[in-house]
Amino acid sequence: MSQKKDEAVAAVLALLDLLAGEGPASRFEAAVEEARRQGVTGADLRMVEQIKRLALGIQARLERRQQWSAALATLVDTASDLGSPHTVEDTLKIITRRARLLVGTDVSWVTLPAEGDDGFRLHSLDGHVTMLNARLRLPEGAGLAAAVLAHRAPLWTPDYLTDDSFRHAGELDQWISAEGLHAVLAVPLSRAAGTEGTLHVADRSVRHFSADETALVNMLAEIGGVALDRALHLDETRGEMSELRDRVWQAEAELAGARGLFAAQEALLDLALGGCDPQQLVEECRLRLDAPVLLCGAHGAVIAAAGDLSGRSREEFTRAAKEAGTPWDPSPSLLGDGIWAVPVLAGGHQLGALYVQAGPVLGDGTAELLRGAARAAAVLLSVEGGGGTVVEGQVRDELLADLLISVPRPRDLLERRARRLGIGLDQPHVVVIARFEGEAQPHAVTRASSCARRMNGLQTTHEGDIVLLLPGTDPGAAARTVHDELSSLPGRPPTVSGSGPVSDPGAVLHGYREAARCLDAMTALGAVGTSASTHDMGFVGLLLSDQVDAERFIQSTIGAVLDYDEQRLTELIRTLHAYFDTGGSPTYAAERLHVHPNTVARRLERIGDLIGSDWQRPERALEIQLALRMSRIRRVLREREEPAGDTARAQDA
Incomplete structure (x- = not known):
């Protein structure tokens, strides 16, 4: 044993x-x-x-x-790998490859919602051997993925094609059969925004997935969902950065173009002011425009030509000029055969035209350069003709045109140019715009130019309107003056608006935009053929103004009543509040004020004496109510500041 x-x-x-x-x-x-x-x-x-x-x-x-x-x-290795920045496609490939290797299966893939369509599509397959999966789409509610998303939990089947516990999809079943797949495990691919996709692993034999295998694939899906979210954000950020980079490049190109255009215009103007020969100016224009150039006088006579111009081409230029007549629109106009014409204008006077054979399409930069060349030609022809007044008018037009462009000119340069004309841009000026129905008539431009010179202001045409910059602080009075000046011309009177005052070269453009909005509002309100300013339009002017002057609006509307109350210790403003708060009823207003109705009636009569008997008309009443509310808000804000100041003084004492 x-x-x-x-x-x-x-x-x-x-x-x-x-x-x-x-x-x-x-x-x-x-x-x-x-x-x-x-x-x-x-x-x-x-x-x-x-x-x-x-x-x-x-x-x-x-x-x-x-x-x-x-x-x-x-x-851990997968999480570390996914921790590095990847694209969305690379992130999905890492997830599917690691999922297949993690549990030793034959195939793995991800399903994500299809863009712009219901259902899901397969992405980043790993281990597949057929091409039937190309653009494979799962209809909504079909496949093991739909069951996983419905239960928000992992699901698996030992034999996919024989399992009737979920809804099958024909195309997916065909692909499963072609790949020879049987066992399939699917888990939710969780993301910060919610579960939107699924991760699948599949084997080409019938098998049962253990709890450990299911847990491992589920953990990988959670890690992958976080990485996929970050990859999506990175892709969006890269796209936004690329778009911003393109915008910066475009802005830099536009800025470089604007600088080049400004330099070219300055060079042409310097030549003209230096008293160069017309041929020299035209040659410079040809170099800048890279196209044949022809300068003609007011009656079509050729003054200078440059470029590859044969006799026939010159005849075509001249014939086109005579047939088109003398244009007044400062913008280049196409005459045919790629020939563009721009008038040579000086102070409303036609000195000739500049013709360029630049092709059927004219770029914005070329068009602006052509206009600058025409202005330089106008200066040169005016100097040669001894037209000092014409030259001054041209310089005035150019100065105001430069003040109205969105690309700012150097402030010191603008002020020097203005001082040469005897104009101080640091002094108050108002902006006035006159608009005629249709195009402005040439004699209206001449009349406006004369008015501007008489008042020591500036005038130009901008976007089809006549624009004036006049010294003063009352835009309404300036608008009425210009309206009266231009209304004496034959035809319908213009619509004139004013804004300001402005005391800075950079503020002229803002004043012009405010006056343009006022002009558009007048047209919308049916006030065509009249004159007004933003100050004249009541509360509408507050909406149109770039800088809301609430104090001025209150004073112009109920200032007389406020002053009367302050000087005589009366309660007219309080009576107005009660009157409007009770729907315009003197009786109810008296009850609220605890006074006799006759007292309210006498106060309302006094208010009418102070601000006009028509103060109860709907439009006046609306402005008065708005002024009352603004005055109340102003008083509350001031009372909120005063206790703090009183406390500080008390502490100092």
Whole structure:
């Protein structure tokens, strides 16, 4: 018996040695068989078999832990890999490749919502062997993905095509069959915005996925969802940065073009002011425009020409000029055969025209350069003709035109040019715009120019309107003066608006825009053929003005009543509040004020004496109510500041 005990102990030691050395499971059974051959029976043999089962169980648990540790290490590596910035497509490829390797399956893929369509599409397949998946679409509610999204939990099937627990999709089933797939596991691909997709792993054999495998794929999907969110944000950011970069490049190109255009115009004007020969000016124009140029006088006579102009081409130029007549529109006009014409104008006088053979399409920069060349030609022709007044008018027009462009000129340059004309741009000026129905008549431009010179102001035409910059602080009075001046001409009277005052070269453009809005509002209100300013239009002027002058509006509307109350300690303003708050009822107003109705009636009569008997008309009443509310708000704000000041003074005391 002692020998058999020794054999049993030897068998147990052999099993423990196999367990310690991580021997294969077949050798555990061999140790038991060896004990049987050595004669171990009964309770000793049963003990050896029990120890074998325990050792195999321990070894299985060790193997699972090793597999779990390896899987967790793979997850950590995956998280580290996904931590680096990737595109959306690269991120999806990493997720599907690691998912397939994590649980040892044959194929993996991701389903995401289809753009602009219901349902889902397959993305980033890994391990597939057919091309049937190209643009494969899953209809909404079909496939294992729909079941996963509905339950918000992982699901798997040992044999996809034979499982009727979910709705099948024909195209997907065909692809599953072509790939030879059976077992499929799907988990939600969670994102910050919510679960929007699924991660799938599939095997080409029937198998059951363990809880550990399901948990591993689910953890990978959670990590992948975070990485996918970041990749989407990175792609959006890259797109926005690319768009911003394109805008910066475009802005830089436009700025470079504007600077080049300004330099070219300055060079042409310097030539003209330097008293150059017309041929020299035309040659410079040809170089700047890179096209043949022809300068003609007021009656079509050729003054100078430059470029590849044969006799026939010159005849075509001249004939086109005579047929088109002398244009008044300062914008280049196409005469035909790629020939563009721009008038040479000086103070409302036609000195000729400049013709350029620049092709059927004229770019914005070329058009502006052509207008600048025409202005330089006007200066040169005026100097040669001894027309000092014409030259001054041209310079005045150019100065105001430069003040109205959106690309600002240097302030010191504008002020120097204005001082040469005896105009101080740091002094108050008002902007006046006159608009005729249709195009402004040439004699209206001449009359406006004369009016501007007489008042020591500036005049030009801008976007089809006559624009004047006149010294003064009352835009309404200036608008009426210009309206009266231009209304004496034949035809319908113009619509004239005014704004300001402005005391800075950079504010002239803002004043022009405010006057233009006022002009548009007058047209919309049916006040065509009249004159007004933003100050004359009541509360509408507050909406049109760039700088809302609430104090002026209050004073012009109810200032007389406020002054009367302050000087005589009356309650007219309080009566107005009560009157309007009770729907215009003197009786109810008296009840609110705790006075007799006759007292309210006498106060309302006094108000009429102060601000006009028509103050109860709807339009006047609306302005008065608005002024009352603004005055109340102003008083509340001032009362809120005064206690703080009183407290500070008290503390100082």
